[in-house]
Amino acid sequence: MTRRHACVHLLFASLLAAALGASAPARGADDDPVGAAMKLYEKRRYEQAARVLEDALARLEAERRPQARLVLGMIYVRNADLHEALGRTAAAAELDYLDKLLKTRTGDRSRYARLHLAEALLARGSAAEAQRHFEQVRADPGIEKRYQALASVGLGSVLWAQRDAKGARAVWAGTGGAAEIALARAAAQGGVQLADVKSLRRVADDASLAPQLSARTRRYLIEIYTAAGAPDKALAVARAGDLGMASYVESFKAAKGTAKSINLYDLALLTDLTRLYRELARRQLEQAAADARMKPSAEYYLAEVLNDLGSRDEASTYVEAFLARAQTPVQYRERARVRQALIAHRQGRRAEAESAWTAMAESGSDPEVLADIVLGCADAQAQCSKVLARVGQVTEAGDGRRYQRLNFALGSYYLRKKDYARAISYMEAGRDKSNKNKIEANDPEMLAGLAEAYYRTKKFSEGLEIFFEMSKEFPVVRQIQEAMQGVYSMEQRSAGDVKIL
Numbered sequence: 001m002t003r004r005h006a007c008v009h010l011l012f013a014s015l016l017a018a019a020l021g022a023s024a025p026a027r028g029a030d031d032d033p034v035g036a037a038m039k040l041y042e043k044r045r046y047e048q049a050a051r052v053l054e055d056a057l058a059r060l061e062a063e064r065r066p067q068a069r070l071v072l073g074m075i076y077v078r079n080a081d082l083h084e085a086l087g088r089t090a091a092a093a094e095l096d097y098l099d100k101l102l103k104t105r106t107g108d109r110s111r112y113a114r115l116h117l118a119e120a121l122l123a124r125g126s127a128a129e130a131q132r133h134f135e136q137v138r139a140d141p142g143i144e145k146r147y148q149a150l151a152s153v154g155l156g157s158v159l160w161a162q163r164d165a166k167g168a169r170a171v172w173a174g175t176g177g178a179a180e181i182a183l184a185r186a187a188a189q190g191g192v193q194l195a196d197v198k199s200l201r202r203v204a205d206d207a208s209l210a211p212q213l214s215a216r217t218r219r220y221l222i223e224i225y226t227a228a229g230a231p232d233k234a235l236a237v238a239r240a241g242d243l244g245m246a247s248y249v250e251s252f253k254a255a256k257g258t259a260k261s262i263n264l265y266d267l268a269l270l271t272d273l274t275r276l277y278r279e280l281a282r283r284q285l286e287q288a289a290a291d292a293r294m295k296p297s298a299e300y301y302l303a304e305v306l307n308d309l310g311s312r313d314e315a316s317t318y319v320e321a322f323l324a325r326a327q328t329p330v331q332y333r334e335r336a337r338v339r340q341a342l343i344a345h346r347q348g349r350r351a352e353a354e355s356a357w358t359a360m361a362e363s364g365s366d367p368e369v370l371a372d373i374v375l376g377c378a379d380a381q382a383q384c385s386k387v388l389a390r391v392g393q394v395t396e397a398g399d400g401r402r403y404q405r406l407n408f409a410l411g412s413y414y415l416r417k418k419d420y421a422r423a424i425s426y427m428e429a430g431r432d433k434s435n436k437n438k439i440e441a442n443d444p445e446m447l448a449g450l451a452e453a454y455y456r457t458k459k460f461s462e463g464l465e466i467f468f469e470m471s472k473e474f475p476v477v478r479q480i481q482e483a484m485q486g487v488y489s490m491e492q493r494s495a496g497d498v499k500i501l
Helices: 008-020 033-042 046-059 065-101 111-123 127-139 143-163 166-175 179-191 198-208 214-229 231-240 268-289 295-308 311-321 329-347 350-365 368-379 385-397 402-414 420-430 442-454 460-470 475-492
Strands: 248-253 261-262
Touching: 033 046, 033 065, 046 065, 065 111, 065 268, 065 442, 065 475, 111 127, 111 261, 111 268, 127 143, 143 166, 143 179, 143 214, 143 460, 166 179, 179 198, 179 214, 179 350, 198 231, 214 231, 214 268, 231 268, 231 311, 248 420, 261 268, 268 295, 268 475, 295 329, 329 350, 329 368, 350 385, 368 385, 368 402, 385 402, 402 420, 402 442, 420 442, 442 460, 442 475, 460 475
Parallel strands: none
Antiparallel strands: 248 261
């Protein structure tokens, strides 16, 4: 569930003050990694915040470690949400870009864009469309054999998604034993839980010993280690490379004789990072929950992350445990009830969920709670007409700054509904006008959504400005920048001029 910023200290202040405050020794800024990480977290510097605690965790005294794990788990949750939002925006631009590359003049046409388009479609759940492109790559004599084999691995994943397990196994078995192909096959089979954990780790460990890893190899290792229950190793692989690096650079002579190169990226990387950060969050939060002082807060965030990982029953257990506690902040009780309704919706109890959201919206006016309700409706793709009517009344009478996140929620709802003009209107209303692209002043999830809405309405410059600023903290957005720039170049100039400037 992509959401939820603001008031990050409230849960800590209300649930943890007694446990952490009065008896804690005084600390300076230099020896308080938890405080330093929280400051970076508030500025949405998630990668920096996580590194502070990752580096400090082993040397912290035992009584401080559960708190550090709780904060680190929170950071991973928000980082996962952001990468999920980036993945949606990337899909909008990259699928268009890759499709356009396939439709340029013959002399300027990319051969390898088709493989990346097929993989991108598969990553976004469009297996039938991906199948057609994988089959064309396999049949193209101008494609290197190893990339034809990679297309066969992708086709196997398509067949598995279509419940043709026999066909998938047959295709995978025929892909050969070259190192990169074996790695791709292990990633595919690990993702559907077909391979055992020990063999997956063995394949990944052997591949990780190479002196240099390509961007594609790095992605496969992240997928394999995450699937094998070793998210710490997956994180080490991700951190050791440049996440803004192209997966493939295709160079050729264009029709007019000028040299040309096109950078092609793996859209699946954003999906992989989303999953990785959620698995890391689960691990840290479960360990934090073993400490009685941290347990209430850990339960609150575990309900969220487990719901997003698809573990609905576990998520429901944690949210019920949180709600059963007598002393919890009112706002967070209500937000937990919103999440409980979303879990019910994902379990198939749609009418029950929408009725609960409507009742909460009509009986309350807390903008954070209302924002969660609207975002729940967006995630569930529910109409929620009564909720929207109520929220509209609140925002019209409310202070813009206080309702920043609620405007983001409304913008997200309308973005999912493909009402881009209304999405832009709400998100711009919630944006900090004096620091419009700064992540310290604006939720980066909101900025990613706004950039998508700008792209959909062909406001390319506005979207690119957002990602230029975000790339300073999150280099992975380079792939979105290049795709947007590529589409802009082709639409504003000539169909054959696709050089990224």
